[in-house]
Amino acid sequence: MVEKSTLWIDEALAQLETRQLRRSLRERQLAQGAVICLDGCELLNFGSNDYLDLAHRAGGDAVEAAMRAAGWGAGASPLVAGRGTEHAALECELADFEGTEAALLFSSGYAANVGAITALAGRGDVIFSDAKNHASIIDGCRLSGADVRVYRHGDMDHLSRLLEDSQARRRLIVTDGLFSMDGDFAPLPEITRLADRHEAMLLVDEAHATGVFGVQGRGISEALGVEDRVDVHVGTLSKALGSVGGFVAGRRALIDWLANRARSYVFSTAPPAAAAAAGRAALRIVRQQPERRSQLLQTAATVRQALVDQGWTIGNSQSQIIPLFIGDPGATAQAAATLHARGLFVPGIRPPSVPEGESLLRISLSYAHDDAMIGRLLDELQGIADGTLT
Numbered sequence: 001m002v003e004k005s006t007l008w009i010d011e012a013l014a015q016l017e018t019r020q021l022r023r024s025l026r027e028r029q030l031a032q033g034a035v036i037c038l039d040g041c042e043l044l045n046f047g048s049n050d051y052l053d054l055a056h057r058a059g060g061d062a063v064e065a066a067m068r069a070a071g072w073g074a075g076a077s078p079l080v081a082g083r084g085t086e087h088a089a090l091e092c093e094l095a096d097f098e099g100t101e102a103a104l105l106f107s108s109g110y111a112a113n114v115g116a117i118t119a120l121a122g123r124g125d126v127i128f129s130d131a132k133n134h135a136s137i138i139d140g141c142r143l144s145g146a147d148v149r150v151y152r153h154g155d156m157d158h159l160s161r162l163l164e165d166s167q168a169r170r171r172l173i174v175t176d177g178l179f180s181m182d183g184d185f186a187p188l189p190e191i192t193r194l195a196d197r198h199e200a201m202l203l204v205d206e207a208h209a210t211g212v213f214g215v216q217g218r219g220i221s222e223a224l225g226v227e228d229r230v231d232v233h234v235g236t237l238s239k240a241l242g243s244v245g246g247f248v249a250g251r252r253a254l255i256d257w258l259a260n261r262a263r264s265y266v267f268s269t270a271p272p273a274a275a276a277a278a279g280r281a282a283l284r285i286v287r288q289q290p291e292r293r294s295q296l297l298q299t300a301a302t303v304r305q306a307l308v309d310q311g312w313t314i315g316n317s318q319s320q321i322i323p324l325f326i327g328d329p330g331a332t333a334q335a336a337a338t339l340h341a342r343g344l345f346v347p348g349i350r351p352p353s354v355p356e357g358e359s360l361l362r363i364s365l366s367y368a369h370d371d372a373m374i375g376r377l378l379d380e381l382q383g384i385a386d387g388t389l390t
């Protein structure tokens with residue numbers, strides 16, 4: 001029987017369809033990699049966050065050993081009895097990797113942001129948030145009950161004015177280090193100066209930069225030389241590290257506070273020990289094979305230049321994430337479909353993932369892409385730029 005009370009959903013979906021905004025779920029057969037099989041089609045993959053090509057190999061023996069020792073499910077939240085030997089060891093290694101006193105493992109990067117932000121700011125406090133921050137930061141800000149002041153993307157004059165106008169006792173600046181759609185950096189040197197001047201806490205989310213940027217692979221704050229001034233380092237094991245789980249690194253007191261007060265930590269089951277083992281194995285690869293990130297970033301610089309030469313607008317991308325700004329959601333979906341028909345997976349990103357009028361094709365490069373694959377990508381995009389493939 002059709003439930004009358006939920007019929008509005010069918011209408012809302014139909015409206016999304018008319019506005020070319022309806023998404024549908026795909027099914028990937030086989031593993032992530034340079035080539036994937038999506039809904040039965042084999043495609044060159046420019047749509048994954050597995051930047052170092054670790055998702056299908058991280059772990060291996062370590063994962064099997066963890067499974068044998070600890071089984072699959074953690075069975076409880078970390079505070080109760082879910083935090084096992086693998087989780088504890090990973091937290092130690094994350095703190096060591098980040099150069100901080102301590103670290104805390106969450107079930108996802110989303111949970112890390114929501115948990116950290118809500119534990120650090122509440123009613124009467126003010127959060128300053130970049131307009132292009134990730135949805136998990138936005139949700140953390142909303143849930144916190146703090147006053148949220150959104151500053152224009154990367155606009156330090158705007159941030160400075162908002163800080164000057166605020167009398168709040170406790171202030172928190174939150175920003176992505178590497179922005180997930182535009183592929184550009186937050187101006188962290190300026191942000192840290194403002195944080196100092198206004199005695200504000202600073203949280204930097206390095207989700208797309210952990211393992212990729214910085215000599216040690218710690219992210220944009222390392223690359224820009226300001227990590228010591230970052231109070232709350234957020235990262236994820238689910239992107240370049242090819243596993244799953246988010247983390248926060250920082251002072252011991254901060255980590256103890258989050259373990260007590262971050263609700264997404266306290267009220268959620270610990271991730272499987274095997275996922276933590278995969279995270280540990282990936283962290284070792286990040287430390288032992290810096291050539292993975294240096295080669296990726298070299299390829300990215302070459303591709304960005306080639307795309308600019310083809311006439312594409314790539315904004316301020318400085319990374320392995322390269323947006324091709326198209327604007328119209330229909331035209332963006334069309335371009336993605338054309339590439340798909342030619343054997344390339346380059347996702348079209350439309351609202352609500354980006355603001356209205358800013359639809360784009362999002363290219364994610366990986367260490368797994370060889371010269372021939374990059375050549376294919378550039379040839380097909382040249383074709384679209386020339387209008388010959390539409």
Ligand SMILES: *Cc1c(COP(=O)(O)O)cnc(C)c1O
Nearest residue numbers: 108109110134136180207236238
């Ligand atoms: C993907 C992403 C997250 C969430 O990480 P998950 O581990 O996938 O939940 C958080 N912040 C940013 C900037 C991201 O891009």
